[in-house]
Amino acid sequence: xxxxxxxxxxxxxxxxxxxxxxxxxxxxxxxxxxxxxxxxxxxxxxxxxxxxxxxxxxxxxxxxxxxxxxxxxxxxxxxxxxxxxxxxxxxxxxxxxxxxxxxxxxxxxxxxxxxxxxxxxxxxxxxxxxxxxxxxxxxxxxxxxxxxxxxxxxxxxxxxxxxxxxxxxxxxxxxxxxxxxxxxxxxxxxxxxxxxxxxxxxxxxxxxxxxxxxxxxxxxxxxxxxxxxxxxxxxxxxxxxxxxxxxxxxxxxxxxxxxxxxxxxxxxxxxxxxxxxxxxxxxxxxxxxxxxxxxxxxxxxxxxxxxxxxxxxxxxxxxxxxxxxxxxxxxxxxxxxxxxxxxxxxxxxxxxxxxxxxxxxxxxxxxxxxxxxxxxxxxxxxxxxxxxxxxxxxxxxxxxxxxxxxxxxxxxxxxxxxxxxxxxxxxxxxxxxxxxxxxxxxxxxxxxxxxxxxxxxxxxxxxxxxxxxxxxxxxxxxxxxxxxxxxxxxxxxxxxxxxxxxxxxxxxxxxxxxxxxxxxxxxxxxxxxxxxxxxxxxxxxxxxxxxxxxxxxxxxxxxxxxxxxxxxxxxxxxxxxxxxxxxxxxxxxxxxxxxxxxxxxxxxxxxxxxxxxxxxxxxxxxxxxxxxxxxxxxxxxxxxxxxxxxxxxxxxxxxxxxxxxxxxxxxxxxxxxxxxxxxxxxxxxxxxxxxxxxxxxxxxxxxxxxxxxxxxxxxxxxxxxxxxxxxxxxxxxxxxxxxxxxxxxxxxxxxxxxxxxxxxxxxxxxxxxxxxxxxxxxxxxxxxxxxxxxxxxxxxxxxxxxxxxxx
DNA sequence: AGCACGCCGACT
DNA sequence: GTCGGCGTGCTC
Numbered sequence: 001x002x003x004x005x006x007x008x009x010x011x012x013x014x015x016x017x018x019x020x021x022x023x024x025x026x027x028x029x030x031x032x033x034x035x036x037x038x039x040x041x042x043x044x045x046x047x048x049x050x051x052x053x054x055x056x057x058x059x060x061x062x063x064x065x066x067x068x069x070x071x072x073x074x075x076x077x078x079x080x081x082x083x084x085x086x087x088x089x090x091x092x093x094x095x096x097x098x099x100x101x102x103x104x105x106x107x108x109x110x111x112x113x114x115x116x117x118x119x120x121x122x123x124x125x126x127x128x129x130x131x132x133x134x135x136x137x138x139x140x141x142x143x144x145x146x147x148x149x150x151x152x153x154x155x156x157x158x159x160x161x162x163x164x165x166x167x168x169x170x171x172x173x174x175x176x177x178x179x180x181x182x183x184x185x186x187x188x189x190x191x192x193x194x195x196x197x198x199x200x201x202x203x204x205x206x207x208x209x210x211x212x213x214x215x216x217x218x219x220x221x222x223x224x225x226x227x228x229x230x231x232x233x234x235x236x237x238x239x240x241x242x243x244x245x246x247x248x249x250x251x252x253x254x255x256x257x258x259x260x261x262x263x264x265x266x267x268x269x270x271x272x273x274x275x276x277x278x279x280x281x282x283x284x285x286x287x288x289x290x291x292x293x294x295x296x297x298x299x300x301x302x303x304x305x306x307x308x309x310x311x312x313x314x315x316x317x318x319x320x321x322x323x324x325x326x327x328x329x330x331x332x333x334x335x336x337x338x339x340x341x342x343x344x345x346x347x348x349x350x351x352x353x354x355x356x357x358x359x360x361x362x363x364x365x366x367x368x369x370x371x372x373x374x375x376x377x378x379x380x381x382x383x384x385x386x387x388x389x390x391x392x393x394x395x396x397x398x399x400x401x402x403x404x405x406x407x408x409x410x411x412x413x414x415x416x417x418x419x420x421x422x423x424x425x426x427x428x429x430x431x432x433x434x435x436x437x438x439x440x441x442x443x444x445x446x447x448x449x450x451x452x453x454x455x456x457x458x459x460x461x462x463x464x465x466x467x468x469x470x471x472x473x474x475x476x477x478x479x480x481x482x483x484x485x486x487x488x489x490x491x492x493x494x495x496x497x498x499x500x501x502x503x504x505x506x507x508x509x510x511x512x513x514x515x516x517x518x519x520x521x522x523x524x525x526x527x528x529x530x531x532x533x534x535x536x537x538x539x540x541x542x543x544x545x546x547x548x549x550x551x552x553x554x555x556x557x558x559x560x561x562x563x564x565x566x567x568x569x570x571x572x573x574x575x576x577x578x579x580x581x582x583x584x585x586x587x588x589x590x591x592x593x594x595x596x597x598x599x600x601x602x603x604x605x606x607x608x609x610x611x612x613x614x615x616x617x618x619x620x621x622x623x624x625x626x627x628x629x630x631x632x633x634x635x636x637x638x639x640x641x642x643x644x645x646x647x648x649x650x651x652x653x654x655x656x657x658x659x660x661x662x663x664x665x666x667x668x669x670x671x672x673x674x675x676x677x678x679x680x681x682x683x684x685x686x687x688x689x690x691x692x693x694x695x696x697x698x699x700x701x702x703x704x705x706x707x708x709x710x711x712x713x714x715x716x717x718x719x720x721x722x723x724x725x726x727x728x729x730x731x732x733x734x735x736x737x738x739x740x741x742x743x744x745x746x747x748x749x750x751x752x753x754x755x756x757x758x759x760x761x762x763x764x765x766x767x768x769x770x771x772x773x774x775x776x777x778x779x780x781x782x783x784x785x786x787x788x789x790x791x792x793x794x795x796x797x798x799x800x801x802x803x804x805x806x807x
Numbered sequence: 808a809g810c811a812c813g814c815c816g817a818c819t
Numbered sequence: 820g821t822c823g824g825c826g827t828g829c830t831c
Contacts, residue, residue: 004831011830013808020831043830044810060831068831118808788827 001029002056005071007040008100009051010114014787015099017780019054023070032056032071035079035086037112039072039170048072048168050114052104054086075172080108082385084420091416094776097783097798098406106406107381109359111173118142119167120155126163130154139167174359178249180222182236186212186244194244204231205239212244222247253360265340267312268305273297277306277448282313284424285388292415294395294440295428297450298688299659303428306450307391308341310426311372315345319388319423320371324410326397327351327376328620332598335374342372349375349382352595377402380410380417387421390414394620395427395436396652398803407799411436430659430690431652434645434701437694438708460630460661460668462686466677476573483631484577486671490629491580491610495666497629499574499613500657501567502637510537510549514557519549525756530562530569531589540588541757570633571613586614619657628668630661635674635682642753643805644706647681651693654685705745707801710768713779714802716752720793722761726751728794729763732782736767739778744769753806760795762807 006019022040024032032038034053042049046069060068081089081104089103096103105113121139122131133154134140147155158164186194191213198205208229222236240247270278277295284291297303311321325334330350339346347361347370364370366383373382377400380390392400392411400410411427418425427436427445440447453459463482470480490497509527510519519528521539528537530548538545552560562569567587574581584604591597597617604612605624612618612627638650654672661668674682684693702709715732719725729749736746745768752762769775779798786796 007831009831011808014829016830022831040831043808045808045830047808066831 002032002058003029004057004060004068005032005038005053006055006057007038007051007071008054008104009040009042010049010101010105011042013790015101016784017093017100020051021060021068022051023068024056025070028071028074031074031077033079035081035083037075037080037114037172039075039114041069041072045166046168047118047166048170049116050075050170052081052101075114075170080112082383084385084417085381085383087420088381088413088416092406092408092413094780095412096406096408096800097779098408099783102405106378106408107383109174109355109362111175111355111359113173114170115173117169117171119169120159120164121167122164123162125161126158130158130163142166173355175356176251176363177254177356177360179252180247181219181250182222182225182240182245182247183219184212184215184217184245187216188213194242197242204229204235208235208239209244212239253364254354254357260339262336262339262343264343265337267309267341268302270305270309271302271450271452271454273450273452274302274306274309277450278309278313280446280448281306281310281389281424281426285310285314285317285319288422289424290415290418290422292418292425292427292439292445293448294432294436294445295426295448295450296432296437296440296690297428297430298453299430299656300453300455301430301450302454303393303430303450304337307393307426307428308338310389310391311342314388315342315371317388318386320373320384320386321389321391322373322379322382322384322387322414323391323393324375324377324379324400324414325393326399326620328399328597328617329394330374330376331601333623338372338374345370346372346374347382349373349379351376377410380413387417387423389424389426390418391426391428393428395429396431396433401801401803403804409801431655432690434648434694434697435708438698455665459688460658460670462658462670462672464677464682464686465671465673467673467675470673476577478570478573478633479577480671480673483633483671483673486629486669487578487581487611487631490669491578493628495610495628496604496607496624496626497611497631498618498624498627498657498660499570499611499631499633500618501570501613501615501633502635502653510560510562512552512555512557513559513561514552515555517552517554517560519553523756523759525754529566531566541754567613567615574611574613581611582609583611583613584609586612586618588615591617616653619653619660624660626666627660628666630657630668630670632657632670632672632674635672636676636679639676639679639681641805644701644704645803647679647700648697650679651681651685651697654682655688655690658685658688705768710745710770712801713767713769713775714799714805715765715767715782716762716795716797716799716807717749717764718760718762718795718797718807720760722751722755724792724794725761725763728789728796729765732796733765735778735782736765739774740767740769740772744772744775757807760793764805764807766802766805 002024005022005024007022008019032053034056036053038051038053039048040051085107089100092098092103093100119139120142122134159166186209194209211229239245281293295303295306307323314321327350335348347365349358349361365373373379373384392414395411402408414425439445465480465482467480474480487497509529519537521528521544523544524539524541526539526541528539531538535548536545537548549560551558567585571583571585574583584600586600603609632654635654638653639646658670661670676682680696717725717729733746733749747766749763749765752764755762782796783798
């Protein structure tokens, strides 16, 4: 019998990474298990917090004379985290320098994270003044915002005087959805008897009785019966009281796609390359080998079919499959494709689900009712217990890295889980991340290649337009002659075009021609962008909004104009330059609403427009047979980024977007406008030459000591005062210099590329290293110690293998 | 978050 | 001398 439990506690302000010991009350001893959530008292005030049981023991394991406190309650009947999840949380905490509690919570759906509230309850000794303050209520919910400082002082005094007590609530938001059913108890025998008791003119009741008699003994959905016979819930309740029916509730899932019919799709015939890939992966599945495969295949080479047939083999082995795709490509078409092949066995985890729906999908997986899981990044934690394969599509996508605590890389989590389950991992991409391709080169990963497009070899023709020269003859600074001609021809042939505007850091802003003043956000270090739809200037980082100025705020000149180009402005120009064009615009503004993204794609697919104009998001995974022209308006903006992956990103983006042209029998054409036509990333993207790019980029990384030759860790320090942020970052550098060997390189501290966001100043340090004995423990300590700085508004973030260097 | 402890200034 | 300010540290 366990007497004590080790509990990882959810403490807000000061998190330590060690568990706390609690006593298990006698009545819970036979129920408590490792992996359950509990409510425990914590701190001097014994406020109640949620915790996770990570260990049970008979004796106290910590040397202290005080008696541990008792567990207040169990929140679960069965463990919500299994052994694997607990081990993975430990690993994550160590690997990402995150607090254990966060690592445990990230494995569970949001609703299982407790919500806390504080209540104040009147005691009999309360003064009449206090009673008045409470009004008629016994208990008030306390929140700091709701009461004034004076009121808070009053309440505090009353609490000290023993006139009221503080009650802490830990609420489990996980709610199982129940649906009402009923069973008809009306039989041929008792029908007449029931009928005799009903008034002759009570038509509704007589109808119901007849209906029930016809369905004798059957289970019916209450909502359906109500709708069909136009009855209210209370009328059915009466029927239940009369003994006509028996009402009951049953647990149901909130899965909106469950009832949808996706039809059925059959496996396609594989090419020799595809078959080889499926065979090799399947063999690893059968032999339970944790091999990692890099499936490198150009756009249109049929990677998805390899995934689907691999999953089918895994299911034949009575094992389960987990497939990650970037959030942006988790479109209805993509979902339909998987559901059509595997039907109800598929569980879907994506951000569009409500918390409740997500919880239900999680429970379906946990109970083993779904053996194929498809989802975005966080689906990597899906509670599958018998994994046969993990597939990561578009593995080079940076969105597989979580950008807040715990800052995990889903690919690395996949490798860990694969090792735990002895199953293969498939990393798929047309343009693999350099690190991935390098591991394949070294033989750590098995390299599988799909070199042929399914529909024959029809790589698009690429035209590179040098905008430095084009500018002189172009009818417009944003559109070269070549681009406009290609568009016009495409429209003439009644085909479709996709136009990409590389937006980041390149949108319409306002500048004064007289004094050079640029309108900037008052809270962040970025210029405000012009939004024609709302006729205002907006900040993309904090949402600040103000009116469009007509005179320069600095020199009062009237010569204040719009510069740069946003998708809106391009759309307007395009309408003038090509009056025949019907344009659909897809960017942050038009896709903000839920489902808007899909709607735009669907409209374009249905030929309601002939030009799709958008930002990077149009480069990902859309597949329209009639698109024969792809235009890139500004290929270089990603090159200017303060990021050692800038070339790689540019190459990937251009290669991907080029692959969108001419996928079917029609010849495709790609027009790329650039100011750096001789840049290797742009040149090699035009040639669709990944291999050359890989070797060239590897040389540069080697030369500059960047991954995959070095590991990187980024430390970001931010505060409301620039001075404080700078001071702290220099202090950290000093400490780092002491614990690092001479082989390590510290870059910075420097102000981040965007130094100020929401009135906070950002400084960053980047450590490049190969082996450092003391680094891990220093950073672990740094993360824990830096919590105390949070009271002063000082924040320190440690990010292993960072993908974002802007902040 | 909330409570104790400890070190300085203003005060009955 | 003592009361109380809040900066600092800890919570099984």
